[in-house]
Amino acid sequence: MLKTHSCGQLRREHIGQTVTLAGWVNRRRDMGGVIFIDLRDRAGKTQAVVDAGRTPAGFAAAEGVRGEFVVQLTGVVAARPAGQANANLPTGEIEVLVDQVVILNSAKTIPFPIDRDDAVDEMTRLRYRYLDLRRERMQRNLILRHNAVKFIRDFLCARDFIEVETPILFKSTPEGARDYLVPSRVHPGKFYALPQSPQQLKQLLMVAGYERYFQIARCFRDEDLRADRQPEFTQLDMEMSFVERDDVLNLIEELILGMVGAVSLVPPADTHFARLSYAEATGRFGTDRPDLRFGLELKDISDIVASSAFRVFTENVAAGKPVKAICAPGCATYSRREVDELEEMARGQGAKALAWLAIQPDTGEMRGPIAKFFTVDQLIAITERLEAKPGDLILISSDKKSVVHNVLHTLRTELARRLGLADRKVLAFAWVIDFPLFEEEMEEGHYAPSHHMFTAPKPEHIPLLDTDPGAVLSQQYDLVCNGFEVAGGSIRIHDQGLQAKIMSLIGFSMEQAREQFGHLLEAFEFGAPPHGGIAPGIDRLVALMAGEPNIREVMAFPKTAQATDLMADAPSYVLSRQLDDLHLALKDKPEKAA
């Protein structure tokens, strides 16, 4: 080893020892005859003093040293002179009086500061990721991620789970998101697909009798690009046999709370995860992944306005379309423009309009274009339902239920942002359960599974499959945190007859099913145990625990929203002979010449 100690290790008890440190020059100050070097490595920083009197050769070498040079310093640990200790630094009571300086490598001028948490353009950070990763924030995030995953593994191993590696080169199934494809050289015209998740393989491992499986699994989705998506991501993929829903929920709750307690920089809001039904979550928050860090809950005022003089509402209520509202505290003074912005957001979610009532701060009087259509009693009832106070702004949406929920969820999130209600220093976890088995909207005359076709209905709802499939609830469960879905799973169907019935309801012929899932359906005929699982997303959980706004901050080498690696320049053109080997031709652009 080129060092005897790390730069974070030396304390008063080392005083008098000769040590060798190696690391990066975090800062260098030439005080005339004495050069101070703050030497940094992964463990911390140590102040080194190169005195021309003590080591003329070392001083000469240190004169050539610049920031981010890699140097090896040998010297004696000493107490800092009286009054010069640095209480903010773990090594702040000592310094190293240097006897020898070895320059291990030089460094060009760094394009952005390493030792300060300056805001740097993210494109520059990604272009020079190896330098960005030197910064304290990124080291802290990657170490947190390492510790989180280590905690998960230790927790599950102690509970008899075994980790099994499943293939990355697997089969394309044109369900769900778009696959990344890998052309085969050996089998012309055929392709592997990178797995969107090891879903089928983990169910096969249950058929294979492994009972408690997990994997920290890389998953791939060639989805349309949004701000905080990555082409590849990591999930804790797990599956258990002979379990019921609450066995999975309780285990994961213990795991997540244990992990948060052990590694998170942000504490959980509660020592217990609330459980909301899908109906309750969407009813109160307009979404199945509610952010529970703040209120602003949706209130149904259909009953109050049903008999009002406002025709839009009365006709909607009569047609079964709800009228729901949220209360924005202190926003009664919003300008016309501010309200218009909110209405524009509502339209973006499919609303035809956004109704509003402002309660004047001084008088308590109701203002707003629709106020005149309501009686005083109706206005009072609305105010009470929303627990609104003078100075508040009530925003009202009426349409079919899904539109109302999307609109008010969007407004609720936006208002929380404007009002600073979402505390970044707390993690509000909750389970969402009792999802409908099928999507509300049918596709081409068939039901569409709201999770996937292997999700089991609630046992007591199985008879409803024959009479009212739309009313069937499933054994799906999602874990949400701060408005994100951080895990999703379900108890699976293990009964072939039930599986066949579900497939027919979603318009899948046995033939189609065999073609896509033949191996899985066949496996289920050889003794499949009851089983269920879940897949927490590691990137999102770590970002939440690190208090980071996006998952790129907790990935070592993320891609941009355009799915490019700015550091390595990927994807890139390849040689034409590489395409020849794969029996492929480009449709549009020429490949690079061989």
Add this chain to the structure above:
Amino acid sequence: MLKTHSCGQLRREHIGQTVTLAGWVNRRRDMGGVIFIDLRDRAGKTQAVVDAGRTPAGFAAAEGVRGEFVVQLTGVVAARPAGQANANLPTGEIEVLVDQVVILNSAKTIPFPIDRDDAVDEMTRLRYRYLDLRRERMQRNLILRHNAVKFIRDFLCARDFIEVETPILFKSTPEGARDYLVPSRVHPGKFYALPQSPQQLKQLLMVAGYERYFQIARCFRDEDLRADRQPEFTQLDMEMSFVERDDVLNLIEELILGMVGAVSLVPPADTHFARLSYAEATGRFGTDRPDLRFGLELKDISDIVASSAFRVFTENVAAGKPVKAICAPGCATYSRREVDELEEMARGQGAKALAWLAIQPDTGEMRGPIAKFFTVDQLIAITERLEAKPGDLILISSDKKSVVHNVLHTLRTELARRLGLADRKVLAFAWVIDFPLFEEEMEEGHYAPSHHMFTAPKPEHIPLLDTDPGAVLSQQYDLVCNGFEVAGGSIRIHDQGLQAKIMSLIGFSMEQAREQFGHLLEAFEFGAPPHGGIAPGIDRLVALMAGEPNIREVMAFPKTAQATDLMADAPSYVLSRQLDDLHLALKDKPEKAA
């Protein structure tokens, strides 16, 4: 949970307890009025007794049960009747007297026996991998693999390593083996490549200051297919900063010996890894991955035969081509056909012929076509050099050194197989060090790196780069075991001037280098620490520790030698709209219609 205990858990102390078990019917015996069910889960087997007198309903249900049905049995733990205990089974002292039988799932007739270690055609095993994985052998192997990887992680975490996930969608570099390519939908004509290893990324993590990195990393090589290769494989990828060669070697030796001690079914031959130089390994065994479980070492007899009457040898020795031999004990009686077979193998390695001398078992007389060319003294000297005894067969090769080594390595391996010398019950580890920096044979007038272009020369050999590059030894190190290379690594170059010199020797222009490794070379300009690493192959190490002959036996879902997944039918044709999305057309075959 649908069970209170596992099937491997019950002992005498549970007698009298009511338990619920769930698992697979390993065997079912109808004894008339009493049905015995051996119930199996991952933890073991338990005998259950369904007595028609005790539970008429349970008995009726059990009559319908067949092998591999999934059942839940509730009953009372009892001691087995006197004389019926099974000492071979951990649960052999008890049985469960069943009160309730629930059939959780039925099973068709299984295509091969689960509960016996019968030889089953491997294609059938891979086709029904989920059933093959139920067998004791595969469960043992996958659990061993899990435990091995867990040991590695715990070991490295305790030593301050952090695991960092690196991208699977990365950049194609037309060096080394063939890349698997992934077409980009967003960037027409561009491709990602699946990593052959995270080599560049781990070096970048050293530049980023992580100092001690590891990852259990999936790697991909689209190589020509051989018996025991897989398109994707797993390695322990690791890298350390501020280290010298022996730091890496000592750490890995401690790790491997610790892992073998903790999980291996096969013990190590020694508590310490021998270190052989490349010259010694190839000189004594004809290969840089020698199998040290047996002798049959190569002996150089050039000096003895140089002055013989056999022109081929004398001319070769004069031309600097060695004459080397191995002694096959007890093989003097080999038939002409048997010797011809060996000669055929030698020709397969490039030999023009194979010379041999058989020492007659009775008389000690030398037999063989070339015997007459040697004096008695020469024959005695050869015999003594090879420590040959009457009854032994001496095989002699003379050609340029690389051919001689390939020939005798091949023959040595074959003879060990025939003579049963390679003990499958021991692991013979050794380090091979001091590799030449460059391959002996030049490519297009340039040196070729024998490891890769980032491997550092031995510091004391750096001056030789200017005078005799072919003589430069490197800081590469390989770990070998039983004839396999199980890990390879090196101390890397961190000095730009040295890197540029090496690149020019291997005929790489700075421009070519920038195009392929630009990000890495640029990173090295910003303060790269001295660093080195290694990458043990997990699949091979686990196969060796499990005593398995090939790596497919320690992978859950391996592919065939044709790179196909027989269970899921991958690779497969895709929809033409999927290719349209990727801006690709097939050259030869039509894709499946959309």
